[in-house]
Amino acid sequence: MKQLLVLLALAMPALGLAEDLSASQLAGQKVFAHRCGMCHREGGTGTFVLARRLGAAQSLLEQRTDLQPETIRYVVRWGLTNMPRLSRVEVPDPDMNQLVAYLTRPRPAAAP
Amino acid sequence: MKLILPPGVSRARFEQALKAFASVVGPEWVLATDEDRETYLDVYSPGRDTSHAASAAVAPASVEQVQALLKIANEFRIPLWPISRGKNFGYGGAAPRMAGTVMLDMGRMNRIIEVNDKLGYCILEPGVGFFDLWEHLKSNKIALQLGIPGNGWGSVVGNALERGFSPAGDHSNNICGLEIVLPNGEVVRTGMGAMGDGKAWPLFKHGFGPSWDQMVVQGNLAIVTKLCLWMKPADEAAISIEIKLPKPSDLQWCVEALAPLRLQGVIDGLVRLTSYQASATVPTLRNQWYQGSDSIPDDVIAQMMQRMNVGWWNGPLRLAGFSDVCEANLKRVLERLAKFTKQEFPVTRMRGDAQPGPTTYPLQMVNWYGGRGGHIGYSPVMPADPKLVQEQFERTRRRYQQFGLDYSGTFYIDGRAATNVNLILYSKDDEEQKQRVRQLFEALIKDAREQGYGEYRTHLSYMDNVAASYDFNRNALLKLNERVKDAIDPNGIIAPGRNGIWPKAYRAHRGVL
Numbered sequence: 118m119k120q121l122l123v124l125l126a127l128a129m130p131a132l133g134l135a136e137d138l139s140a141s142q143l144a145g146q147k148v149f150a151h152r153c154g155m156c157h158r159e160g161g162t163g164t165f166v167l168a169r170r171l172g173a174a175q176s177l178l179e180q181r182t183d184l185q186p187e188t189i190r191y192v193v194r195w196g197l198t199n200m201p202r203l204s205r206v207e208v209p210d211p212d213m214n215q216l217v218a219y220l221t222r223p224r225p226a227a228a229p
Numbered sequence: 230m231k232l233i234l235p236p237g238v239s240r241a242r243f244e245q246a247l248k249a250f251a252s253v254v255g256p257e258w259v260l261a262t263d264e265d266r267e268t269y270l271d272v273y274s275p276g277r278d279t280s281h282a283a284s285a286a287v288a289p290a291s292v293e294q295v296q297a298l299l300k301i302a303n304e305f306r307i308p309l310w311p312i313s314r315g316k317n318f319g320y321g322g323a324a325p326r327m328a329g330t331v332m333l334d335m336g337r338m339n340r341i342i343e344v345n346d347k348l349g350y351c352i353l354e355p356g357v358g359f360f361d362l363w364e365h366l367k368s369n370k371i372a373l374q375l376g377i378p379g380n381g382w383g384s385v386v387g388n389a390l391e392r393g394f395s396p397a398g399d400h401s402n403n404i405c406g407l408e409i410v411l412p413n414g415e416v417v418r419t420g421m422g423a424m425g426d427g428k429a430w431p432l433f434k435h436g437f438g439p440s441w442d443q444m445v446v447q448g449n450l451a452i453v454t455k456l457c458l459w460m461k462p463a464d465e466a467a468i469s470i471e472i473k474l475p476k477p478s479d480l481q482w483c484v485e486a487l488a489p490l491r492l493q494g495v496i497d498g499l500v501r502l503t504s505y506q507a508s509a510t511v512p513t514l515r516n517q518w519y520q521g522s523d524s525i526p527d528d529v530i531a532q533m534m535q536r537m538n539v540g541w542w543n544g545p546l547r548l549a550g551f552s553d554v555c556e557a558n559l560k561r562v563l564e565r566l567a568k569f570t571k572q573e574f575p576v577t578r579m580r581g582d583a584q585p586g587p588t589t590y591p592l593q594m595v596n597w598y599g600g601r602g603g604h605i606g607y608s609p610v611m612p613a614d615p616k617l618v619q620e621q622f623e624r625t626r627r628r629y630q631q632f633g634l635d636y637s638g639t640f641y642i643d644g645r646a647a648t649n650v651n652l653i654l655y656s657k658d659d660e661e662q663k664q665r666v667r668q669l670f671e672a673l674i675k676d677a678r679e680q681g682y683g684e685y686r687t688h689l690s691y692m693d694n695v696a697a698s699y700d701f702n703r704n705a706l707l708k709l710n711e712r713v714k715d716a717i718d719p720n721g722i723i724a725p726g727r728n729g730i731w732p733k734a735y736r737a738h739r740g741v742l
C-alpha cells in the first residue's frame with residue numbers, strides 16, 4: 118500500500134503538466150471527474166485494482182496513452198472484474214464521446 | 230441482454246408503450262437496446278441474470294414527466310421500478326425484482342433543492358449522490374454531517390428509501406417529509422408538506438393524522454421525487470477509541486460493556502464491531518493467503534490478523550460533541566472497558582468536523598477471488614444482548630464453514646437492537662460456488678427465523694423468502710401490505726414484488742426467479 122502511494126506521488130508531477138485540451142476533451146475531463154473520478158483518480162478503488170492487475174504505471178486512466186475508444190466504450194457499459202456498469206442515463210452517448218476524446222487525446226511526447 | 234417482455238404485454242404493445250414514453254421524455258431517454266439492458270443487470274448477483282432483467286429504462290427530468298409516464302404505464306400495463314442512482318450493490322444493484330420490468334431511472338432529477346445549516350436539513354431530488362452532496366457541503370463550507378454508507382457511490386435518497394445505514398444510524402430515521410407521485414399520477418406531500426406552502430415540511434415529521442413517510446420506505450406505493458432529510462450539525466470535537474480484540478469470543482463481553490453506553494447516549498452513533506476479514510478483503514486477494522476451496526482456516530486467519538495488524542473484532546468507537554463532554558464520556562468508556570479487560574485502547578482526538586468523505590474503496594472487496602466478483606449481504610436484526618450476539622456470530626460462522634465460504638461479519642450495536650451485516654463474497658464465474666452461496670443464504674434466513682430474527686433488507690432474489698419469514702398470524706402484515714398495494718396501485722405498476730409485496734396483477738410471480 119505504502120509502495121503504491123509512493124509510486125503515485127512520483128507520478129503526480131506528470132498530472133501537473135499543463136495540457137492544451139480541445140473543447141470536447143475538456144468536456145470529457147469533466148465527465149471523467151464526475152462519473153469516473155471517485156474510483157479512477159489517486160487513491161480510488163479502480164486505480165488500486167488496476168495497479169494490482171497491471172502495475173502502478175498503468176493504474177491511472179487519465180495518464181494512459183494506450184486506451185482505445187472501443188475498450189473505453191466497452192468497459193463503461195459492460196464493466197470489468199468488479200467494476201459495475203454505467204448506463205446511458207449516467208453517461209449519455211454525447212458524454213461518452215467526450216470521455217473517449219479526453220482519454221485518447223494525443224499527448225506531447227514524454228520526456229526521456 | 231435479449232429482451233424479456235413485461236408479463237402479459239405483446240411485443241407490439243411494448244413498442245407502442247416505449248414510443249409513448251419517448252414522447253414524454255424524448256427518445257434519447259428511453260433506453261432499450263440489448264446493451265442498455267446489460268447496464269441495468271445486477272452484476273454481483275449469485276443467481277441467473279435473466280431472473281432480474283429489465284426490459285428497458287426510462288429517465289424523466291421532472292415531476293410532470295413522472296406523472297405522464299405513470300399514466301402511460303397504467304394504460305399499457307407496464308411495470309416500472311424506480312431507482313435513484315441504482316447503486317444498490319449486494320442487494321440487487323439497478324435491477325428489478327421481476328424480469329421484464331422497465332426501470333424508472335430518476336438519475337436526471339438531481340437538484341440539491343435546499344441545505345439549511347441553521348435548522349439542520351436538506352431537500353434533495355433522487356439523483357443526488359453522496360459525492361454530490363458532500364462536494365456541495367465542502368464548497369459552500371456548510372457545517373452539517375452526513376451519514377455515508379461504506380459504498381458512497383449511490384444516492385442519498387435511494388439509500389434512505391432502502392433503510393440504508395452507516396455508523397451514524399438508520400438513514401431512514403432522518404427522513405422528514407417526502408414528495409411522492411402515486412400510481413394514478415397524483416402528487417402528494419407528506420407530513421407538514423401536506424399544507425400548501427407548509428413551512429415546517431422538513432422540520433416536523435408527522436403533520437396531522439397518519440404518517441406516510443415510512444409507508445414508502447422499502448415499499449412500492451409511490452415514486453419519490455423529493456426527500457427532506459435531517460442532518461446533524463458538525464460536532465466541536467470527536468474522540469476515536471480503537472477497539473481491537475484478539476479472540477472471536479471477545480465479542481460477547483464487548484457488547485456487554487458497550488451496549489449500555491450506547492443506550493445512554495455516551496457513544497455517538499452505532500458501536501461497530503467487524504471481523505478481521507474486512508481488513509484483508511479490501512487490499513488483498515484471497516489467493517495471497519489461501520488456495521483451498523474451503524473456508525479460510527484458523528492458522529491462516531492468525532497470519533492475516535498479524536500481517537494486517539488487526540484483531541478478530543475491530544472497530545473505532547466514536548465519541549463526539551463538545552470537547553469537555555467528550556473527555557468526560559471517554560473516562561466513562563475506558564472505565565467500563567477496564568471492568569472487562571486489562572487491554573489498552575489507543576485514543577485519538579480530532580476536530581468534530583473531520584468526518585471522512587464518501588469513497589468507493591470498500592467495493593474492492595468484491596475482487597476477493599480475482600476476476601469477476603460477486604457479493605450479497607445478509608443482514609438480520611436481533612437484540613443487542615451479549616450472549617445472543619455471540620451465539621448468532623458462532624452459528625453464522627459455522628454455516629459459512631459448512632458451505633466452504635469465508636466468514637465476514639459486522640455487528641452494529643444500537644443499544645437495543647443489533648444489526649448483523651454479513652458479507653458473502655464469491656466469484657461470478659464459479660457456478661458451483663454460487664450454488665453454495667445460495668444454499669448458505671437460504672440456511673441463514675431459516676436460522677434467523679428460528680431465533681426470531683429477521684433481515685432488515687435483502688437482495689431481490691430473497692425478498693419473498695424474507696417476507697415469508699415475517700409470519701405472525703399467517704403473514705398478516707404482508708397481507709395488509711398487499712391489500713393497501715391493490716387499493717393504491719390497482720394495475721400493480723410500481724415495483725411489483727419489492728420486499729415481497731406483490732400486486733394482484735403479478736401475484737403469480739411470487740417466488741419465481
Ligand SMILES: Cc1cc2nc3c(=O)[nH]c(=O)nc-3n(C[C@H](O)[C@H](O)[C@H](O)COP(=O)(O)OP(=O)(O)OC[C@H]3O[C@@H](n4cnc5c(N)ncnc54)[C@H](O)[C@@H]3O)c2cc1C
Pocket residue numbers: 311312313314315316317318319320322323335355377378379380382383384385386387388389390391392393394395451452453454591592593594604724727
Ligand atoms: C462493498 C459495499 C459496501 C456497502 N456499504 C453499505 C453501507 O455501509 N450502508 C448501506 O446502507 N449500504 C451499503 N451498501 C449497499 C448499497 O451500495 C448502498 O446502500 C447504496 O447507497 C444503495 O444504492 P442507491 O443509493 O443508488 O439506491 P438505489 O439503488 O437508487 O435505490 C435503492 C432502492 O430504493 C428504491 N427507490 C430508489 N429510488 C426511489 C424513488 N425515487 N422512489 C421510490 N423508490 C425508490 C428502489 O426499490 C431501489 O431499488 C454497500 C454495498 C457494497 C457493495
